[in-house]
Structures are given as C-alpha cells and as structure tokens.
Amino acid sequence: MGMIRAIARPMLASLFVVQGFKMLRHPDSFTARAKPVTDRVTPLLQKYVPRAPTDERTLVRISGAVDLAAGAMLATNRFPRLAALALAGSLLPSTIAEHQFWQVDDPQEKANERVQFLKNVGLTGGLLLAGVDTEGRPGLRWRTRHAAKDTRKAARAAAREARLTARAARAEAAGKARTVLHR
Secondary structure (H helix, E strand, C coil), X not given: CCHHHHHHXXXXXXXXXXXXXXXHHCCHHHHHHHHHHHHHHHHHHHHHCCCCCCCHHHHHHHXXXXXXXXXXXXXXXXXXXXXXXXXXXXXXXXXXXXXCHHHCCCHHHHHHHHHHHHHHHHHHHHHHHXXXXXXXXXXXXXXXXXXXXXXXXXXXXXXXXXXXXXXXXXXXXXXXXHHHHCC
C-alpha cells in the first residue's frame, strides 16, 4: 500500500469510527436527528425485509455498527473498496435528511447547515474515490474485458488450427485415394 493510501484511509475513516462508536454507545442522542431518515427507510424495510427492525433506536445502532465496522475496515485496509462504498451509501441519505439548509430561514443556521452539507458531500466524494481505487492493479472490469479478449483470440486460433488440420486430413486422404487408384 502506498504511503499516501496508508495515511489517507485512516484519516478518512476516523470520523466514521468515532461516530459509529458514539451511535452504538448512546443511540438515544441520535434518534431525533435520524427520524427523517428512518421515517423514509421504514416503509421500504417493511416491504422488502419484513422482519427487519423499524424503531429509530435500533436503526441508529445498526447504522453505528456499519459506520464503525466499515470505518475500521477502511482504516486497516481490509476490503477498503467495499468499506468505502458502504460508508458512502450510509452517508449520503443521512446528509440529505439531516442538513436541509434550503429549508432553514435563519441566515446563520442556514450557513452552518450548508457547511455541514458540503462537508458531507466532500466526504462522500472522497469515499467514492476510495471505493474505485484499485491501487494500480487491474480492476474486475479490466480483467473481465481482457479475459474475454483472450478467450476470443484463443477461439479464433483453435478454429484456424481445426481448419488447417481438416485441410491436411483431406489432403492426406486424397493422396491415399490416388495411391490406391494408381496401383
């Protein structure tokens, strides 16, 4: 892992590890802020995952566990792409729900909410970059594309070889037939 990645990933993950820990230990202090998100998520959960918990406190703790686990994974370079994408997926909806600066009338509060919103948008951008970072190694898309190209080349070579073998076999058979006729 490059030096920049070794420093940047734990820095990016630190906020999520700390916040996730707080959400697990003290979920009640987050339930009021989480309510706009949980109100939108709960009907989807009930529809697609009927046994999933729907109360705010439990959903806050689950979100905290995701933040803590994915943040730790990102910081320690364990499945960093998956961890970064999981964090981005959890950060974006909560940002939209919690920092709706466009609905605030007080100019000072509006400015604060806008800063928090843009900070989270920036963090999401960093997480998306971390999510697609292949560390200079070919990604799955590149490997799949090149494997398909190699397979096509091998299939063409096999077809060409089969044609040449068939042609040689026909020529040999025709040569033997002439030999038999000429006796």
